[in-house]
Amino acid sequence: MRSVISPPSGTYFSAFSRAFLSTSRKEYGYNEVAEQKSRPVRQFLGKFWGVSAWMLELIMILSAVLGKYSDLAVVSALLVVNAVLSLMQERRAAGVVETLRQRLRVTARVLRETEWQVIASRELVPGDIIRVRGGDIVPADVKLLNGALSVDQSALTGESMDVDKTPGNVLSSGSIVRRGESNGVVMLTGAQTYFGRTTELVQQARPRLHIEAVVAKVVRWLFVIVGTLLGVVFVMSLIRGMPLLEMAPLLLVLLMSAVPVALPVMFTVSMAVGAKELAKGGVLVTRLSAAEDAATMDVLCVDKTGTITLNRMAVTGVIPLAQATEADVLFTAALASQEANQDPIDLAFLAAAKERHVFDGVLALTPISFVPFDATNRRTEAVIEQDGQRLRVMKGAVRTVAAACGLQPSAIEALEARVAESALKGYRTLAVARGSETGTPELVGLATLYDPPRPDARQLIAELRKLGVSVKMLTGDALAVASEIAQGVGLVNIRRMADLKAADAKTGKADANLLAGVDGFAEVYPEDKYIVVQHLQAAGHVTGMTGDGVNDAPALRQAEVGIAVSSATDVAKGAASVVLTEPGLTNIVTLVEQGRTIYQRILTWIINKVSRTVLKAAFVAIAFVATGKFVV
Known part of the structure; x- marks a missing residue:
């Protein structure tokens, strides 16, 4: 039930009628972020389509044809387990959008039918007259009509200082009113607001899955080895006049040895153990593959405010x-x-x-x-x-x-x-x-x-460089401000984001030399951070991104290693694959070192797998050449 409050004396603005509200609702919808719905069943079935899935399914078919039902059961179980684990990781990402929606679920004081009413913010439509005062979360993009406000936009822009707003200025949804009281007209609602556009970027962000790339590469080399040996055996069989049907068991054995059936599960177990060890040190891994990605990360993009700096005046x-x-x-x-x-x-x-x-x-x-x-x-x-x-x-x-x-x-x-x-x-x-x-x-x-740099920022950057990780600062500050802060932590070459955009517009792609040569970019908008991460990935880099504000969420989600600092907003933590539970950034070094330990375990398993496959296939081929019989 809506509560009604009296309007301020001496103040009058036009109020909407019920008929106009009905028309506006049909045109603009509710003031909320629409979440992309996906059917769980369809999403689950999609896990059976891909390089790893195809090869496991091929083995299942051959096992069924040859009556190897025990092999069929084992491979089927592994395929289902991999699908379930992958689905669980993807469903976690839905929490990012839900956090944004929760942020918008606030009340608003609105002028309706000549009365000031308190309603749910989702009921607002463009043209509504609302009143905001100290402590309020701005429920939509609003243009001020009177009064003056001091507004905290740190969760949106990442910058710590309050911003003064006067009549004619626009308040972005999600910002917080610190002081003052004012009336304003709603300009944009829902997906059209700053929050809404950020949500769309988060939904569009798709990090590259290195586990699939590793599996595909291992399988490709194993198939080259096994295929070569099978070719030799096939030619020898034709020369000796042997029936091709007799080669079927050999084909099944070699295929099963070539496909790393247990690799995805082994990945999961290794990374789960590593994640548990990291949690003891204040590093929470929310996407298991992030620990493995951290091992191969060669570029780390960091947000200035709250990450390099303390976010404290x-x-x-x-x-x-x-x-x-x-x-x-x-x-x-x-x-x-x-x-x-x-x-x-x-x-x-x-x-x-x-x-x-x-x-x-x-x-x-x-x-x-x-x-x-x-x-x-x-x-x-x-x-x-x-x-x-x-x-x-x-x-x-x-x-x-x-x-x-x-x-x-x-x-x-x-x-x-x-x-x-x-x-x-x-x-x-x-x-x-x-x-x-x-x-x-x-x-x-x-x-x-x-806003001073964190005490550990310079040390972090120096240690990461020793580990082969290049650090790049991204900030919305002006170039002079960004350069001053960056030089204090050892980052000397800061350029304007406009320089990268100009190179992009001129050549149709990012300037690889510019990306490689700079220590960061100034005058960066939220969507620019997302684009920088994409450009770095397109150039072949495994990219990390640290941040704390809503504006960092899309880039955190897109990066292979998205790192939310301990003071980060819920949205940033939801989008990140790694969350630091303790202040400071030195734990990132621990993340990289622990990730490399996990990566070494996986690499050892892969080397062992390849060597065993080569030995097995070579033994069978040599035995056939020597005896004319298949030893399976």
Whole structure:
């Protein structure tokens, strides 16, 4: 049953009628992500079609013709077991889309028939007027009509800093409103939204299955060996005038020896044992073949925010002005911050103040009032009482705070130039001011913040390079910002994604030299990450991808080794084949090393299988040449 709330006083927008809603529903459908349905029976039967399946089925036919019913039963059981295991792995992928659908199942305040109503977000249609406020998940792509908001888009774009939205701006579905309250008109719903397009990419992503490639390659070589020996035996049989029917048992034996009937099951057992060992070290393998793929991985694409960086703001520089000191700037900024808000910027200033002991020896402070950051005034402000006197402190956007301090336009422009210079290096700059409760505040300084690299990022990249894995960073940041962060972790050659797209458009395919020579790409959109992974795979690379946000999900699914970090969203974890359960990225090195141990086990089995097949076939052929009889 829908609940009804009163509209804000003095606010009126046109509301939909029932007739219009019915028409819109038919045209646009519900505001939800449509999942591609697949029939389990048809999906299961499809497992009996493929290189491995065909050869097992050929052996089953020959076994039935020759009356070898025990062989028929064993091979049939192996075929069914392989089909069941493969089906179970594919069904797991359906959880990715379901996670996205769950994310959209929120309520919305909507204006219907002149009343504000709370309804399920799936009922929204384009043109609806909705109201969003702090703490809400945006239920559709919405264009703001009034007010101002601060929005967290980190789960969508991967970037940690909140984004300010004003009338005319568009809110993407799935983003979270941190501050403010506003009305907006629904522009896109369901599959047409940002979330919907991401879902389609996840559904389209199809990682290459190396187990099939390995089986096909082993079988091909075994058939070459066995076929050559059978050819010799066939010619000798014709020369000696032997009936061809007598060769049937020999054909069955050699075919059974050539087809690695137990290889898929052996793969599964080896990788399951390895996955159990990895889980003890904080690495959860959700697709068994990922451990084997990690052994042969030669390129690892990493997302910057939350993967190379901590996804946590930190104060990196303090620029005191006039007679102030760095301690004065941090002291004032910390007073204009509040831990209870859990605002990343407030927490950064409080942490910096604590680290530099700016409150040591300070007289008792009593908070009188606090005004949190608002997208309209673009600053936080507080009144503090100390020793009977009240102090007004503030921090925020440089232009806003400078104007509140009464600075001249020329002085403000000079400060803005500093802000622009810092922005090129990836830093966000805020101004800090203080003064009496009723007087004009005085600007005490500027502070720069940025999202620092993880402590283990440089070590991880160096160790992976020693293991023969090339690391490439993919980020939506501008080139200057991306290059600054990348150089700090040992990645020196960062290019714009537009360069790769230009080469792609010019030649019709990705520039292999460009892909091989760069350490990463900047100004990357979510679908671009997916495309980069595909291009790397087309160039013959076994590709890994790390990430934490919704925007990484398609690329995580497409990559042979999709790795979700411990702080990843549910969508990213669902799309990945490997999930790190502990902070940091050093466990990826463990994954590669453990994967190579598993790969060595499989390689040992394959070598043993090939040698035994050659010996068996050679023995039968030599015995026939020497005695004129088949020894089976």
